[in-house]
Amino acid sequence: MPTMHQYANLRAKLTVAACFFLGTFAVLEIVGRILLAPPPPNSFPGLSPNEIAHDELLWHHQPGFDDGGEDGPINNLGFRGPEISQTKSPGQFRILSLGESSSYGTGVGWQETYAYVLEKKINTQEHDVQVINAGVRAWSTLQSARFLELKIDELQPDLVLVYHEVNDFLPTSHRGINLHGSGMNDVEVMALYKSRRWFRWIIQNSRFVAGIRLIIARARASTIARITAEFRKQDVLSQPINTYFNIHRAQNNKKPWLSNPNPIVRLPTPLREKALQSLINTAQSRGVQIIFLHPSYRISRPHRCVMTRIARAQKIPLLEMDDVIYSHAARTGRHKAEYFIFGDKVHPNQLGHAVMGKGIADFLLKNNLIHPQPPTGTRGPAATTLPG
Template identity: 25%
Template sequence: MSSSPSRGRKRLLAIVGGLALGLIVAEAGLQVTDTRPERFRPPRWSVFDGNSFQRSDMWADGLIKQPSPFAGVDMGQYTPGARFRIEYASNPRGYFDDRNGVEMTVNKLGLRGPEVTREKPAGTLRLLGLGDSFTFGVGVGEEHTFLRRLEGRLGGQRPIEVLNAGTQGYNTRDQQVTLENRWLTLAPDIVLVIFYLNDIYRDESAVAFWNNGEGDGVYLQPTGLARHSHLLDWFQYSWRVRNLRRRMISHYSQAYFTNPRAFFDNASSSSRQMDWPASRAALARIVELSETHGFRVGLAIFPELMSLEDYPFTAIHTFVNETCGDLGLPVHDLLPDFRGLTDQQLWVHPTDHHPNEIAHDIVARSLEEFLRTQLVPDMFSPDGQTSP
């Protein structure tokens, strides 16, 4: 009878020993191949100071952005003639230059793109794009931004200028204020408002956390014993990423994502603290300006480039679309154009979820169809040429 416990102990020791050996072999394999979770350093900004590019932040002491003269526009405005770069830790698509970056420039009027005259040339159709960093095209060369591509696609018998007034950090109210006080002097014939979903809720609600890759764990560094063990690093990293995902799921289950109309109709203190009331008022004002100044205006909804296979913001798209209908504002939802694609395919970099050159091309093609068939069909002929 005494042999049974002995056999049980041996079996247990064999199991434990096997597990230990397996862990040792796994650790050794990871050590030999130096295989750890993929991590990156954050993107780096630099600005041209007249002699060379120097490391900076997004403002660069006025060399990239300067304070706005308009009350409430806290994100400033681009400095005319600014020249700056953003550089990444790697070059996953081979798109970046030899320093894994992209150079961006601002013309003398404060717009991204080539120099243009303030006075509109005779016979030229002028389209002004309003938006934030998605519209500006952070991380993408000027020639690949959707507004520059759109200009090329619309070009034909009649000269067309597409002006990029996208500005990092701007919300819809900022766009309305600068349109009214700055850009109307450019006499646009068409104004395109590119609506990004963080104009519904406040940026503090953590979407920026997901868009810079932090929510995917790209900056998570090993702690404790995981700093000395590749295997423990993988276990710790996987556990922390799962926690981040649980936080994201919990975050997106809140009422202003799942039922935005009921949330904002409630007029509670929580809804009043969101960006949407100011954004809606700004859109209404832009429609008024279009009637007063004689330009056509349309709005395009730019989706979050995340979880496209199980998109958590469909209710917000519907809400914005319905509100634009109430305001008499033609609207175009870009989400269907991204269906079937993975979010990683469309990011500038794992640490920067701005749309890359592939996404910009998709948007340009979609906006061309919106302009030709819905917003200003009278300005374009059916054969794809510009009407005289």
């Protein structure tokens, strides 16, 4: 048995070791603040007026935010639109529309979003349909995947729509809240927010730790990101590379393959694939139909990618939103740019939302995808397959 004297010696040694560690770290921190340049600013560092920080989702809507403009209204469940009951009405078919700012409806009123248009198109005497607009500005596929895991039991959707792509390709410095310059993908940031508060505080505030983190991130940057940063005389961490420019014409009339060679983005391709798979697993574990809406942006071009590959391999219904817009444009003599907010590279305008909402409604009805699911009690536990 150790004696009291031995215990005292052990405590003394541990105290000396702790003091040495803290002293060394303090010296490194001082040197870092003197020699290391400050981290580059984030491209979009803060939250929108209707958003609040969230430990599981990074950020989410502030329930009950009453604003009839672009920032609302946000109902008491945290979704854009009027108040709704969390419990479905008997016989009601509930659609949960997941996505980013295009789904949320940046630049248009809530009654102009494709979710609202979709509900009006299919909510008839034959179908009692409710569409919940769960889109959140700047969300990645991972955030929607985690949201579905957290909320699928409460909301009990019968069908889930997924509209995600461009935010996954954004630099890690986009909305790296409290992480200047970021350098961490969304999986890493989510893990950080689940860690102990003291550890999170060090990661967020230490200049030395930030310097090491950013050095490692810069070393991982792709060649195209380095070339672009050098040309623009900017930090490689903040380069918003337009991934769609990498699309090349494919042979045999196939759509070209979209690759994302830059690993310092919010969701590199392997993590994006895992997040999409998580969405599928969570929905299917509940017997809920999931449908991929392959996004259309003003800057995008028709292509194949991880989303289309997974959909084809696993027989997940997929609607090409580019096809919906191009088809309407061909019939009406319009150009693609006319479906998007003037000067905006991503967000559809009122016409774009109207066409998209009708296109989704036609797709669901044509493929007989509007039908109630079994009672709540017959569904199993939610899957937990998020990348990490």
